[in-house]
Amino acid sequence: MQLIAVPDLPEIGAGDDLAELVEARIDLDPDDVVCVASTVVSKAEGRDASLSSFPAGPRAREIADRLAEIHGEEKDPRFAQVVLEESVELLMEAPFLLTETRFGHVCVNAGIDRSNTGEADLLLLPRAPSESAGRIRDGLEHRNPVVVTDTCGRPFRHGQRGVALGWAGMPASRDWRGERDREGRELGVTVENVIDELAAAANLVAGEGAGGTPVVVVRGFEFGELEGSDEHFRAVETDFVRQALRGWSYEGEVAR
Amino acid sequence: MQLIAVPDLPEIGAGDDLAELVEARIDLDPDDVVCVASTVVSKAEGRDASLSSFPAGPRAREIADRLAEIHGEEKDPRFAQVVLEESVELLMEAPFLLTETRFGHVCVNAGIDRSNTGEADLLLLPRAPSESAGRIRDGLEHRNPVVVTDTCGRPFRHGQRGVALGWAGMPASRDWRGERDREGRELGVTVENVIDELAAAANLVAGEGAGGTPVVVVRGFEFGELEGSDEHFRAVETDFVRQALRGWSYEGEVAR
Numbered sequence: 204m205q206l207i208a209v210p211d212l213p214e215i216g217a218g219d220d221l222a223e224l225v226e227a228r229i230d231l232d233p234d235d236v237v238c239v240a241s242t243v244v245s246k247a248e249g250r251d252a253s254l255s256s257f258p259a260g261p262r263a264r265e266i267a268d269r270l271a272e273i274h275g276e277e278k279d280p281r282f283a284q285v286v287l288e289e290s291v292e293l294l295m296e297a298p299f300l301l302t303e304t305r306f307g308h309v310c311v312n313a314g315i316d317r318s319n320t321g322e323a324d325l326l327l328l329p330r331a332p333s334e335s336a337g338r339i340r341d342g343l344e345h346r347n348p349v350v351v352t353d354t355c356g357r358p359f360r361h362g363q364r365g366v367a368l369g370w371a372g373m374p375a376s377r378d379w380r381g382e383r384d385r386e387g388r389e390l391g392v393t394v395e396n397v398i399d400e401l402a403a404a405a406n407l408v409a410g411e412g413a414g415g416t417p418v419v420v421v422r423g424f425e426f427g428e429l430e431g432s433d434e435h436f437r438a439v440e441t442d443f444v445r446q447a448l449r450g451w452s453y454e455g456e457v458a459r
Numbered sequence: 460m461q462l463i464a465v466p467d468l469p470e471i472g473a474g475d476d477l478a479e480l481v482e483a484r485i486d487l488d489p490d491d492v493v494c495v496a497s498t499v500v501s502k503a504e505g506r507d508a509s510l511s512s513f514p515a516g517p518r519a520r521e522i523a524d525r526l527a528e529i530h531g532e533e534k535d536p537r538f539a540q541v542v543l544e545e546s547v548e549l550l551m552e553a554p555f556l557l558t559e560t561r562f563g564h565v566c567v568n569a570g571i572d573r574s575n576t577g578e579a580d581l582l583l584l585p586r587a588p589s590e591s592a593g594r595i596r597d598g599l600e601h602r603n604p605v606v607v608t609d610t611c612g613r614p615f616r617h618g619q620r621g622v623a624l625g626w627a628g629m630p631a632s633r634d635w636r637g638e639r640d641r642e643g644r645e646l647g648v649t650v651e652n653v654i655d656e657l658a659a660a661a662n663l664v665a666g667e668g669a670g671g672t673p674v675v676v677v678r679g680f681e682f683g684e685l686e687g688s689d690e691h692f693r694a695v696e697t698d699f700v701r702q703a704l705r706g707w708s709y710e711g712e713v714a715r
Contacts, residue, residue, distance in 0.1 A: 206462075357615075362632040362690070364651065364659070366616070376618040395618055411635045434617040
């Protein structure tokens with residue numbers, strides 16, 4: 204399996220055709236998986252925005268006040284407002300905002316980026332990343348599988364890693380249930396989330412910032428003769444961590 | 460960047476020299492990263508074990524009784540015993556055991572495998588995976604970086620993915636702080652856990668079960684001119700999910 208960073212992509216702006224820009228820079232094989240960073244998807248979809256468009260309501264002001272007290276620095280309540288508007292559930296309010304976005308992804312600040320945004324203040328995540336992936340895929344000659352990626356942190360483990368936000372043209376995971384080990388016993392491992400693994404792999408070659416390459420092609424990935432499934436975000440009923448967070452609130456120090 | 464599954468490894472047993480077995484099957488470049496599944500590391504280190512060696516104490520019996528009630532099927536208290544012995548903290552007791560292992564990894568059942576274990580009942584994780592990685596590395600002619608991998612689930616996201624348990628010869632993460640985007644602003648993304656991403660990438664080609672290839676070589680990964688760090692597991696003080704779990708207990712249905 205090979206990972207190829209697509210070279211020389213220009214700065215992306217609203218209305219740009221990502222599929223066309225990619226095809227002009229690399230000869231895609233029919234089975235290549237095209238991993239596209241959500242930042243360029245958002246830019247192409249005009250998801251940059253300005254804080255001034257999000258006048259803060261009372262809930263946002265309350266959240267920002269508490270965060271300001273905890274962190275000992277001013278917090279713009281309009282930023283809390285845009286995070287609330289992009290989210291369907293607030294999992295943590297302090298010491299930072301952890302929410303579920305409208306498309307099911309749990310991350311800090313609804314994944315809203317305050318760097319890398321040209322003239323605007325904010326870059327929001329794509330509204331529906333799997334639909335974005337589908338549109339990019341439709342623009343590719345071979346209709347390759349497409350994964351829209353981002354990076355985010357997680358509990359228990361230090362640092363960020365690449366994750367998939369949306370996908371099209373392949374299943375999200377493959378199911379090893381029923382497969383057997385060398386002694387003929389059924390495997391303990393069951394469902395492997397391959398789109399998250401593809402996003403993590405792509406992030407190793409994509410890099411960040413000015414020298415970054417937002418599109419990475421994965422060549423020679425073999426899904427295998429396994430059942431696929433399109434579950435990607437965990438259902439609340441099986442997410443005990445999420446249930447625990449519902450009953451928890453931060454009681455740490457203020458003004459660290 | 461390229462991922463190469465090392466072909467034709469034999470069934471691994473206690474005392475086998477993994478470095479020698481790998482070198483006999485692939486010509487390693489000096490910069491190749493060698494990703495080794497923890498199952499074969501455990502087997503080489505004689506970490507297979509038998510349930511009969513873990514007579515259950517009162518705490519293990521209490522845990523097993525509760526799990527039996529919840530799941531409506533018998534649970535062997537000796538299995539709870541071995542999980543307790545491999546762990547330093549119990550994060551969840553029900554509806555499954557989530558613990559921190561002695562080397563800092565948070566996972567279900569202390570990562571103990573009940574398949575794929577030859578004559579014994581159990582395969583425990585390596586005692587100190589980074590030391591295992593160091594020993595394998597010392598056996599390689601070019602002293603390549605080595606990552607010991609496993610697969611596990613996580614909150615918020617469906618399915619399992621490859622993760623790193625231990626590493627040697629490279630930093631665990633790279634730090635993008637101070638790097639700038641195309642508009643000259645500082646990046647929001649800071650620390651990228653590259654060993655977890657390498658493990659995820661390796662898992663895409665490793666496969667599971669009888670047809671699986673437990674050693675995968677990553678060729679052409681460029682760490683870049685960035686600061687590295689060896690933090691890998693999250694410190695409890697910054698892990699609010701973990702703090703939330705300490706105050707939570709399962710109150711779901713019994714005998715589903």
